[in-house]
Amino acid sequence: MKIAWIQQSTMIDYPGKIACVVFTQWCNFRCNFCHNPECVLPEKMMLFQNDLIPEDAFFNFLRARKWLLDWVSICWWEPTLQQDLYDFAKRCKEMWFFVKLDTNGRDYQLVKRMIQDKILDYVAVDLKHSMHCYGDAVGLEQPTEFYLSFQKLLQILLESKIDYEYRTTVAKWLHTLDDVENMAVYIRGAKHYYLQNYIGGNTLDPDFWWTPFSEEELEEFKKIAERYVQHCEIRM
Ligand code: SF4
Numbered sequence: 001m002k003i004a005w006i007q008q009s010t011m012i013d014y015p016g017k018i019a020c021v022v023f024t025q026w027c028n029f030r031c032n033f034c035h036n037p038e039c040v041l042p043e044k045m046m047l048f049q050n051d052l053i054p055e056d057a058f059f060n061f062l063r064a065r066k067w068l069l070d071w072v073s074i075c076w077w078e079p080t081l082q083q084d085l086y087d088f089a090k091r092c093k094e095m096w097f098f099v100k101l102d103t104n105g106r107d108y109q110l111v112k113r114m115i116q117d118k119i120l121d122y123v124a125v126d127l128k129h130s131m132h133c134y135g136d137a138v139g140l141e142q143p144t145e146f147y148l149s150f151q152k153l154l155q156i157l158l159e160s161k162i163d164y165e166y167r168t169t170v171a172k173w174l175h176t177l178d179d180v181e182n183m184a185v186y187i188r189g190a191k192h193y194y195l196q197n198y199i200g201g202n203t204l205d206p207d208f209w210w211t212p213f214s215e216e217e218l219e220e221f222k223k224i225a226e227r228y229v230q231h232c233e234i235r236m
Contacts, residue, residue, distance in 0.1 A: 001088045002026060003053040004039050004077075006061065009069065019071035019100070020062070024085075025052065027077035028106055028146075030139030031128070032205035033171055033198060039077045040204060055088070062095060075102035075124075080110050086119070093119050100124065104138075105150035112153075115162050123157060123164040129175065130182035137174060139204075158189055166190050167235070170221060171198035172211050177224060184225035184232070193229040195221050197236070 007021035025048070027040045038044040062072070072092040079085050080103050089099050100122040103111060114120045129137035131147065157164045166187045170180065180195070187193060197218060200210040213221075218234045226232035 001055055001082045001084055003055065003058055004048065004051075006053060006058065008061075008065070010073075017070040017098075018068060019073045020065065020069050021073045021075055022058065022079075023076050024074065024079045024082050025077065026081045027104075028081060028140070028142075029078070029104060029128075030204065031137065032139055032203065032208050033169075033174070033200075033210065034204040035201050036077060037202070037204040059091065059095075062092070062097070066095065069097065071098045071100055071121075073100040073102070075100075078104055078106065080107040086110065086114060089114060089119050090117070098122070102126070103153075104128070105153045106146055108149045108153035108156060112156050115156070115160055120162060123162060125153065125157070125164065125166050127166045127168050127183050127187060129168075130179045131186060132182075154187060154190075157191075163191070165192035165194055166229075167194040167196060169196045169198050170213060170218075172213060173209070174198075177220060180221040181224045181228075184228040188228045190229045191231065193225055193232045194235040195225065195232070197234070 002025040003022055004025040005023040009018050009020055011018055023039070025039045025045055030040065034040055038048055074089060079101060089101065092099050098121040099119060101111065101114070101120050102124045104126045111123060128134060135141035168183055184193060195218060197212050198210055199212060222232050222234055
């Protein structure tokens with residue numbers, strides 16, 4: 001696993017539970033609003049190769065914090081690109097941690113196998129945009145296989161007993177009310193759908209312009225989305 005960074009503890013994902021977060025390096029998207037170009041662009045990734053955290057160091061850390069941590073959250077930038085994700089997550093599970101995976105939905109077969117083998121306890125899927133303009137939102141036109149995988153993963157999650165969420169980071173000039181409705185319709189029946197307000201910073205496209213949505217605008221998004229999903233919330 002190419003581990004770019006570890007957040008040693010957080011309670012954001014699971015109120016009342018403590019998780020450590022593993023950030024992997026590499027992504028198949030190129031969102032212009034991405035905050036971590038150094039983990040996405042190959043030419044920038046090269047500069048950080050010596051700073052990657054060795055797996056042994058991570059598992060030593062995990063062993064030392066076993067008394068404190070409940071969850072290991074494997075997330076950004078797209079963990080399913082890591083060839084040994086399955087083994088890595090299995091090792092965490094064998095240490096009796098709950099395991100969460102964040103993914104953009106590119107490899108439903110791997111996620112399915114991990115669910116079937118009871119390695120995962122929670123799956124969070126990024127839903128970037130309405131399907132008809134997904135390529136624009138993620139900066140690269142995706143092959144047909146991506147959309148098929150994304151759809152298959154949705155079916156699997158809708159039918160499975162595992163806890164999961166879909167989430168969208170909404171950004172002005174990128175998303176409209178119609179887009180939010182389209183996305184909610186696409187994941188109709190989903191257990192949880194979280195809308196997150198985009199906050200700017202160091203972006204892949206240095207000229208990316210942003211202003212946050214107001215609370216009223218976000219509430220309007222939520223009202224539309226919750227017509228289609230079981231539970232919708234704005235995540236701050
Ligand atoms: S914001 Fe886009 S490019 Fe950046 S890590 Fe997430 S999916 Fe990849």
